[in-house]
Amino acid sequence: MSTEGGYPPGDGGLPVVGNTVELSRDILEFYEGLRNEYGRIASYRVFGTDACMVADPEAIRQILLEDHDAYEKGDVLTRSLGDAMGDGLFLSAGEQWHRQRTRMQPAFYRERLDTYVPAMRDTASQSLDDWHDEAVIEVNDAMTAMTIDVLGRTLFGVDVADEPVVTDASDAILARFDTNRFWSFLPDSVPTPTNRRYRREIERLREFVDGLADQRRRRPREERGDDLLSILVGFVESGDLTMSEFRDNLITFLFAGHETTALGLTYTVLCLARNPDEQERIRAEVDSVCDGSVTAADLPELEQTGRAIDEALRLYPPVYLFFRETARDVKLAGYRIPNGTTLVLSPWVVHRDSAWWDDPQTYRPDRFAGESDRPEYAYFPFGGGPRHCIGMRFARMEMKTVIASILRRYEFELVSDPDPELIASSNLKPAEDIEIRVSERASTTSN
Ligand code: HEM
Numbered sequence: 001m002s003t004e005g006g007y008p009p010g011d012g013g014l015p016v017v018g019n020t021v022e023l024s025r026d027i028l029e030f031y032e033g034l035r036n037e038y039g040r041i042a043s044y045r046v047f048g049t050d051a052c053m054v055a056d057p058e059a060i061r062q063i064l065l066e067d068h069d070a071y072e073k074g075d076v077l078t079r080s081l082g083d084a085m086g087d088g089l090f091l092s093a094g095e096q097w098h099r100q101r102t103r104m105q106p107a108f109y110r111e112r113l114d115t116y117v118p119a120m121r122d123t124a125s126q127s128l129d130d131w132h133d134e135a136v137i138e139v140n141d142a143m144t145a146m147t148i149d150v151l152g153r154t155l156f157g158v159d160v161a162d163e164p165v166v167t168d169a170s171d172a173i174l175a176r177f178d179t180n181r182f183w184s185f186l187p188d189s190v191p192t193p194t195n196r197r198y199r200r201e202i203e204r205l206r207e208f209v210d211g212l213a214d215q216r217r218r219r220p221r222e223e224r225g226d227d228l229l230s231i232l233v234g235f236v237e238s239g240d241l242t243m244s245e246f247r248d249n250l251i252t253f254l255f256a257g258h259e260t261t262a263l264g265l266t267y268t269v270l271c272l273a274r275n276p277d278e279q280e281r282i283r284a285e286v287d288s289v290c291d292g293s294v295t296a297a298d299l300p301e302l303e304q305t306g307r308a309i310d311e312a313l314r315l316y317p318p319v320y321l322f323f324r325e326t327a328r329d330v331k332l333a334g335y336r337i338p339n340g341t342t343l344v345l346s347p348w349v350v351h352r353d354s355a356w357w358d359d360p361q362t363y364r365p366d367r368f369a370g371e372s373d374r375p376e377y378a379y380f381p382f383g384g385g386p387r388h389c390i391g392m393r394f395a396r397m398e399m400k401t402v403i404a405s406i407l408r409r410y411e412f413e414l415v416s417d418p419d420p421e422l423i424a425s426s427n428l429k430p431a432e433d434i435e436i437r438v439s440e441r442a443s444t445t446s447n
Helices: 020-025 027-038 057-066 075-085 094-108 110-114 117-129 139-156 164-176 193-218 228-237 243-257 259-274 276-289 296-301 303-315 347-351 392-409
Strands: 041-046 049-054 136-138 322-326 330-332 335-337 342-345 410-414 422-424 428-430 435-440
Touching (some): 027 041, 027 049, 057 342, 075 322, 094 228, 117 139, 139 164, 139 259, 139 392, 276 392, 392 410
Parallel strands (some): 049 342
Antiparallel strands (some): 136 435, 422 428
16 A cells, blocks of 8 residues: 555544543554554544554654654653653653663663672572472562662662552552553543542652652762662752652663563573573583572673563563654655654564565564664664663663573463463553472572
């Protein structure tokens, strides 16, 4: 169908609500169906909002990289999350975003991240002490507890495991941003139970992060360390960051950094439990690289472990879609898309497209070995361009450290459904428990 210069083809759905009902029924199926029927750039409508799905790697590259300033984060996101983190790195725009990104980047340099590895390893090790021979572990819960603990210890120097306010608020934010629920498309101001809970928890969280700032400020500068919290407190003191930006960033990092990584770990464990040969291969790599406990110096050498994680993120990208909005009329892959159109970029759809991936449903880490002629944006679990995930390296290091720590001590097999139902809500989550039975290995030390 030639639509050169026109609006992308699609199905506007019912009057008023558009495609909202189909979308909230099964969002993954909806986007795949749209691609199959109308192509990799296709239009639809949600409650009067014009939207386009973009599942073409070249168009994604154009949006995220080449013409990134023609696109904003947009209304869909600010409407759901602006209240909690509108002045933070994830949602801010223009000069405000650029200033913050430049200031925070040093907390994510490789040398800085290397110093976080002992905390990542110790957190994993403490959790693994609770596992025992023949124990059945619910993987998602175990990984969530680890990642929130790691985030608290490394970036904020606090033990968040003892602070239910953080997990409560995180749950409330994620529920608010739950695209699987019909009501999540309603404006923030509508007093649904989810919105009321969200407001209450955000207020509690703001008080908590103010307390963290006060505690840190009372410490003499030379004793503050240089974690993200100290960096941000320093910028507030020098007038480079407002208190509102400070709060919104703490909330941003808590929100963006733990569930995503926990899901990445959960899906990697699922894939390795389903593929015992790959599990064994990676265990052999870990045994040959790690002498004693996992260190920062080991991580670059854990190449096959990295591929096992990359391939799990291909099949199950925790951020299965993300949004942009056109800031002016744009031309994209020959189509004309007007200013103010919502664009949905979907790693889920692109990562499972047989045009770029041979036998896309199969878990095969070796896809990531050596050169490939795939387009760059056929794989984008961490986004791309200037707004790519600032925590990407952090997440990869944490995932490698945790997976290597598990493999050193345990073998595991899947006892739950090998092909679990998924819920595409704020992130792509398993709808049911993912359970493994672990057997302790005889020959390794306990850390
Ligand atoms: C497997 C784990 C993770 C995945 C899959 C993931 C995915 C993503 C994606 C796709 C984006 C881009 C969103 C967009 O362009 O609209 C993003 C941005 C972001 N992520 Fe992550 N992320 C992960 C872990 C983390 C961690 C550990 C942190 C913090 C320590 C973090 C903090 C952020 C922040 C602050 C942004 C906004 C960056 C900006 O706009 O400048 N993420 N992430």
